[in-house]
Amino acid sequence: MATIAGTEVGATVAPADLGEASAILAAAAEEGGAVAFAGGGTELGFGYPPDRVDLLLRTEHLARVVEYAPADMVVEVEAGIPLAALQKVLAASGQRLALDVPHAELASIGGLVACNTFGPRRARFGTLRDLIVGVSLIRADGTRVRGGGKVVKNVAGFDLPKIVVGSLGTLAMVATVTLRLHPLPETVALVRLEHCSASHLRRLTAGIREARLEPAALLAVAVGRGYDFFALFEGFEAGVAQQAERFAVLAAGLGLEAEALENERGLDAADEDVRTYGDLRLRFAVPPASLERFEIEGLEPLIRAFPASKLAIYPSLGVAFWSAYATDRESAASGAAAARAVAERMGGNALLLDARDSWIRDAVDVFGTLPGAFPLMKRLKERFDPDGRLNRGRFLGRL
């Protein structure tokens, strides 16, 4: 029997096309059935356990490229297509979706939209919120609707595409997604600095800004008592070489030695190593300038409590991913709560990324303190899904 975060699933269905998916949702509406969605299943651990799942709708057969216009650098895909499969199609035309996430072979575009998942290249390209230009949805009542379009610049009507990004499948089923693309870079340079301190992270990030470098990604990964700092530069040969060189000079000024890595895989591997580790995974977001203080007040106690934990920081974004094997419930609960309190005090937040294990989700809340605008969010949910049947109970405030 399939389960989602411990909740048993009544029946599973994998529609062959969007028409069938729409009919299934209409039938579920008629019967009052609670519906959950799954793409590659990589993020099914995120969110509260659903109250009830009468039907799990899998999108694995909804994986077509609906329309790809390389000259317009826009692609429309069905929600079930895995990111890596899409990238392969795009690469044939020298293009890409500027999104880097762990498990790209499995992770579906629809699931990534639902969770607004991102990777270190967010520093340059933003998240799916910045890349999505159109969406077609299947509403809770089975009706198919569209928002946005297939041109990047478009302000006609309310921005349904961005509203569903990060909504965890609680407003509607994402049926197709239209995305803005970027060219594959002519060349890349990945530079690594070892043995950085927390203050180095701040000074490097500030130095990059002052030097007006435009890295595609910045990542710091905790190693021993310090960090490995990665800077990725992309673009045309001459520009990339100049930026990598300037970055090395900047590093030397701080007494750090720059090492050029052979390719960009080192960045993705370092990121993925942290984000797929352990059974207790948290993501923190604080204003970037508060990061160093958060590292001391929020993360260090957590790392002391779990010496085998792993940590990845996106320094220009104020984001930190922390993963551990939760050896005991008490320290998991108190450590996470204390770090979250620090982040919230700074105006940020903390998410429990994987609540698959029952004792972890009993120990650590998924979202933390509700924002002041939560009543509006609740009303939005009620408008889209008046009977509360879509991914019932999974989202913020158990919407």
Added chain:
Amino acid sequence: MVQTVDRAAVVRDLEEAVGRGNCLSEPSDLRTYECDGLTGVRVRPAAVVLPSDTAQVAAAVRVARRYGMPIVPRGSGTGLSGGALPVEGCLLIVLSRMNRILDVDFDNLRMRVQPGVINLDVTRAIAARGYYYAPDPSSQSVCSIGGNIAENSGGAHCLKYGFTVNHVVAATLVLSDGEVVEIGSPAADGLGYDLMAAVVGSEGLVGIVTEAVVRILRTPELTRTFFATFPSTDEAGTCVSDIVAAGIVPAAVEMMDALAIEAIVKATGVDWPLDVGAALLLDVDGPSAEVEHTAAAAVEIARRSGAIDVRMPKDDAERALMWKGRKSAFAAVGRISPNYYVQDGVIPRSEISRVLREIAELSAREGLRVANVFHAGDGNLHPLVLYDARVAGEEHRAELVGGEILKICVRYGGSITGEHGVGTDKAIYMGELFSDADLETMNYVRCTFDPERALNPGKVFPTPRLCGDIPGAYAPHATERAGLADRG
């Protein structure tokens, strides 16, 4: 409606809300506010208030609601789609006096501003330190941040940097019942639904932004600009496509056709040639070596695509002049025609040449000249339909031509607006782009914020839509099945 209530009582309560000097109700004072940038339509508001802070906005909203008055928010009033056009009996809330910059946070690249702050003043406040605010609508020297948020304004450089929605991260919002809520987050992502995405571009239908936190960016190390002329828009269109196909993401690529060039030359005195069919103005920016490379590559592509001449400005002053020419294009058209009607459609970039040819055919058929000046990089057309209002029927024909152009854009897979908004002007075309169910779903968002539809009624949606109760599964009413009524 205010006419049916005690007018003196309304004015008294509004004065109490915003202060006596900040409330206008005399017909002569109200005339200024009868229209926005869409000057062809005028409606006099019942009253105007000019609040100075969030509390005053909230108080004014509550007064309006107490008397059942619809509420229309307005920034600088430069919008071109009638988004700030008053509706009968409304309270117009003008935010132009809320024009203070509240905080600049260089460490976090954030700035907190009131909605009446002029777009260009955001950049001016931080330029000396080497920072700027990216969205740059052509009206940036007069339009306000609040209006930009309502319309999700773009501008020439949104090709590389994105739109207002990508640059506003948090806001204080006064809802239609006077409640004040904070949305968005100072951290990379807030919790829960993305309410900023619901607010930016909502054209004043969901709330009134009284403070906004915007992202600021470091000024690029180097910007290279070229101005290239072509025999026709075909070669210019090919040039744009080829630049993009070469993996170059310019900061901006603007196209002007012969008529637009003529108008700009007459109005601004720039020394652009008049015997060409089209011109491109292109910016690439970023770290110096990257920019030198892409600029050289773009010039080479322009030459290969048949450019007659490619000019690079010799200094910043000349570059500024080139951009001034482009940004004054709308006003410049006033030099070659007594009246003009600005349109704002979007098409896939690869269809530029074909769509321009269709517009030319339409222009010839209707006997009205159309000047084209547009953001070619993202396919955002601004056809200017020239007419003479003194000639009976010409104004109406100009509007029809504008409407036909939008239909062409939709036919090519584009949109009816790229940055000017739907407002009053284009509500009737929403049905070309969206089904009833699409619009009903967008209405869910509106009703979440404003269930009584008190804010900016009559805008965006083609037919009045009720919010009603929380909807159940859709079941058509008998009158709908009979085709006698519509859900709206």
